[in-house]
Amino acid sequence: MRANRRRTAAATSALLAGVLCAVPAAAPASAATEYGIDVDTAAAGPQISDRMYGIFLEDINHAADGGLYAELVQNRSFEYSTADNENYTPMTSWEEVATGNAAGNAKVVNDDGRLHERNRNYLRLALPADGGEYGVVNSGYSTGITVSEGKRYDFSVWAKAPGRGATPLRVRLRDAQGEPLAEPLTLDADERGWARYSGTLTASSSSTTGRLAVTGSGGGSLSLDMVSLFPRDTFKGRENGLREDIAQKIAALDPGFVRFPGGCLVNTGSHEAYEGPDWPRERSYQWKDTVGPVEERAANHNFWGYNQSYGLGYYEYFQFAEDLGAMPLPVVPAMVTGCGENRATDAPELLQRHIQDTLDLIEFANGPADSAWGSLRAEMGHPEPFGLTHVQVGNEENLPDAFFERFAKFRGAIEAEYPGITVIGNSGPASGGTVFERAWELNRQHDVELVDEHYYNSPEWFLSNNERYDSYDREGPKVYLGEFASQGNRFSNALAEAAYMTGLERNADVVEMASYAPLLAAAWDTQWTPDMIWFDNSTTWGSANYEVQRLFSANTGDSVVPSTATGTPGAAGPITGAVGLSTWNTSAEYDDVRVTSAEGETLLSDDFSSGADGWTHITGAGTWAVENGAYVQTETTGENTMVTAGDSGWTDYDLEVTATKREGAEGFLIGFGVRGTDDYYWWNLGGWNNTQSAVERTSGGAKSLVVSDDTTIEAGRAYDIRVEVRGRDATLYLDGEKWGGFTAPTPEPFRQVVTRDERTGELIVKVVNAQGEAARTSIDLGGARVEPTAELTVLSADPAAENTADDRPVSPETSTIEGADSSFIHTFPAHSVTVMRLTPQD
The missing domain is CATH 3.20.20.80 (Glycosidases)
Known part of the structure; x- marks a missing residue:
């Protein structure tokens, strides 16, 4: 059993850094939906793996690099290349720097003098002999190197100075304006070949725009590789x-x-x-x-x-x-x-x-x-x-x-x-x-x-x-x-x-x-x-x-306790919306569009002999035009070129259209249930570079696959397409043959699971209420007696809320409630995730 399975309610409160307070049991809200959760505490559900969440x-x-790995120098071994990114060079994040008017030269070298055969590039500096300093400065990642006052930073570099005595290296931390952030570090590189030199810089002030400079003097040649700066305080040291x-x-x-x-x-x-x-x-x-x-x-x-x-x-x-x-x-x-x-x-x-x-x-x-x-x-x-x-x-x-x-x-x-x-x-x-x-x-x-x-x-x-x-x-x-x-x-x-x-x-x-x-x-x-x-x-x-x-x-928890919950009234609704035509990196033409109601009433009929005034181009991608009595998307680029027609309130209808691929990477896209640019179904024929076909559902701009097969589309061939929509069911026909069908899944905003902590015996009731109304819920523990005081940890926020660097609107709050029993009522807030820990009575 892992440690987190053994955690007590108090330890959980500390971990989640919530706000602990005692509050009365929630009263029924005026705008609340009624639910019930029945827990079979006498039954045993499956064991939960100790490694369930990882x-x-x-x-x-x-x-x-630039994130979890604590190295603060970017491109520390001068290995960046256009093979990595078209904007990269071996000197990305580096600039040459000199004191006064000192003259020098910096060149990235790839030859047999390298530090190691896998570490291909290194930097060769020609140093001034007149007492000045010359070298390079690294800007780190993004805005610069972040340092904090009083913290120590470990510097190291591999260097060689062939054919001469000791070469002084000066290491400095400065901010973007050149103000010092630490006392300089002086190291002496000798002539024994590649060797590692290191020292520690202690920040005298804080900055998020730090720069690390490494310079040499005294003339001759100095080679550098693996220029590194690490915070002393790393995870676990x-x-x-x-x-x-x-x-x-x-x-x-x-x-x-x-x-x-x-x-x-x-x-x-x-x-x-x-x-x-x-x-x-x-x-x-x-x-x-x-x-x-x-x-x-x-x-x-x-x-x-x-x-x-x-x-x-x-x-x-x-x-x-x-x-x-x-x-x-x-x-x-x-x-x-x-x-x-x-x-x-x-x-x-x-x-x-x-x-x-x-x-x-x-x-x-x-x-x-x-x-x-x-x-x-x-x-x-x-x-x-x-x-x-x-x-x-x-x-x-x-x-x-x-x-x-x-x-x-x-x-x-x-x-x-x-x-x-x-x-x-x-x-x-x-x-x-x-x-x-x-x-x-x-x-x-x-x-x-x-x-x-x-x-x-x-x-x-x-x-x-x-x-x-x-x-x-x-x-x-x-x-x-x-x-x-x-x-x-x-x-x-x-x-x-x-x-x-x-x-x-x-x-x-x-x-x-x-x-x-x-x-x-x-x-x-x-x-x-x-x-x-x-x-x-x-x-x-x-x-x-x-x-x-x-x-x-x-x-x-350690094991599941079987439980059931009532569903949300009215959660299911019919497939509703207009019709659409689209392409994906493909030119295609459409003709003879016809939409009829389930009762046979004609809702839309368009052979494009009089233009395409009834259609609205809603995405902006692609170019649509009527050519020779067909509606044609002429470009072979553009990832969604959708045009739509009809009423967003349509349901229970048949859509028929003839479609022909002209040229391009894929096939064609037939929209139905179209309610906006980010809310529709489409039949993606010849998708994924013409390797398969599928119905996809787009909701909130995010796509999900509903049903698919390996159908591909031939260029130059006219296909007869039919989509029948009845309530939440859709059946799709290609050239008169049934291709497939589906029942639209029902989003259920109220979900729950109950588990048991085997060490403490606690019942852990997790409830998600992903709707705009509170959920007044009767909880029946099947006769099991629990302590009247229960701990709640709740995440609740506006559904559009996002945590940012400056604001954390989504954070847990922990409280206690009174009145828990073998059967009791609790109201779960709108847009919330709640963990309720119930302690068994002795």
Whole structure:
């Protein structure tokens, strides 16, 4: 049992930093919906894994360099390149600096004089001989280097000064205006070749715009590499460590596991081995590049469009997991690309090398200190094994058959040598569709123990799919929900996720682990949103989503107590809205649009013989024109070119249209239930670069997949399309044949789950009320007697609220209520997540 499962009510209050006060039981509100929760306290539900909630740490949004990794110098080894980012050069974040009129020269060099074969570039300075100083200054990340008065900062550099005596190095910390932030540091570089020099700077004042200058004097040549500045105060005091405030934010989640290092950067790009100074810069993440002395580690192009130094490497990831008390979960390349790419590596020798690399990784983590790779771990400071139990092979592969062919070889080799290791598979990049279905079929065929699912869907999807895992096979593979998030950082997103998480816990016999993603984001350069924890150079803050994850992690419980709740009256409604036509990076033409009611009344008929005046172009993308009696979108660019016609109040109708693809990457998009630019369904025929077709639902601007298959679209061929809408049901026909259909899921704003803390006996009642009315709720504990005083922890805010660097409107408040009993009434606020801890009577 993990520590957070044992937490008392008082400890939970302290963790969540709430405001403790005694308040009377909530009175019925005038605008409240009536609910009931029945708890079967005599029944036993499934056990909940000690690692139910964990974290997924990928270097996206500058999560590592410039973020969690505490190094303050950007581009410390002059390795930045246009291969990383078109705006990068080896001198990115560096400028030349001189005292007075001193003359010098700075040149980034890539030759045999380098520090290490993997550390390709270094800086060569020609120094002035007239007593002046010349060198370079680094501006850090974003606005500059953040320092705090009285804090110590550890400087180091690798330097060589060939053919001469000692060369004085002067190290200074200044702000953007040139004002000193610390007393200068003087070091002497000698002529013994590359050597590491270090010292400590103590900040005399605070700044967020610091600059680090390194200069030399006395003439001759001075070479520099690995120019570094670390705060002395890192997480757990680790050398080459982690930024303390960000790491503490993560630690507050009390994660059960840490998945690393990706994500898309694991299995995209080249899989080639290191081949010397000119090896490919767009390589997959390979663990052997990231261990050993920091100055000997490679730098690499990051899939997300910047450089990664590998200063935060596999050793540091394992160490961080250990410091958190969490299970490490590394992910290795499967030799099949994912994340939008469709390519499998066929070279047998390369495949075998990666399989051996994975076996070596397990030895690095678990092998004795005198084994080949265990000895490296010991040399790095950790003679004891890390206790690795799980390895994931691959991530979001779009070619499930090719993936499983290779996955089976990885798993076979791992289980033969390390039978105690669990090898995790995956199901592709979405919550459904042809890749997902085929991947799950193969996972079952191969008796995979744990399957990683990923999906990023709309809040409406999460509110509508709480029962997703109710129907999963209890005898089949278990689920690791490795990446999930609703598409936004507003409190409404967090509410939808909380509602969904009650279903994860209720199905704890199927769902073993879950992790929100992405974890971290630099406010100054973000490649993906939403994100759980945000930071700038001096501050970190948890999003509304973070507060939900922290609340659930602190109050998971050990086992589920079966319970049921009444639904929200009127939550279900028909598919309602106008019709639409659109394209995605494709030119297409449409003709003979006809909409008729279920009773046969003509609502719309347009053959475009008289133009297209009845249609409104609502997105601005693309160019529409009537050509030869058809309505044509003429451009092959533009990701949504939608035009609409009709009444937003339409329901129970048939839509018919003839569509022809002219040219471009995809097919065509037929909209129905269109209620605005961010609220509609569309039938996406020939989507995803013409690899599949699907119905997608857009709500609040966020898309979710409803149903899909592998239909593709031919250019130049006319297709007859028919969509029948009846209430919440839609049936779709292509060329007279039924393509598929669905019943629109019902968003349910009121969700609950009850669990038990086995140490204290407490019942933990988690209730999500994601609507604008309070929920007056009768709670029946089936005769179980509890103490009248109960603790509440509540997140409640405007649904549009977002936490920022300066404002935290979404934060927990803790209080007590009186009047709890075997049956009692409590009113849950509108737009709220509530944890109620009920203590059993002796």
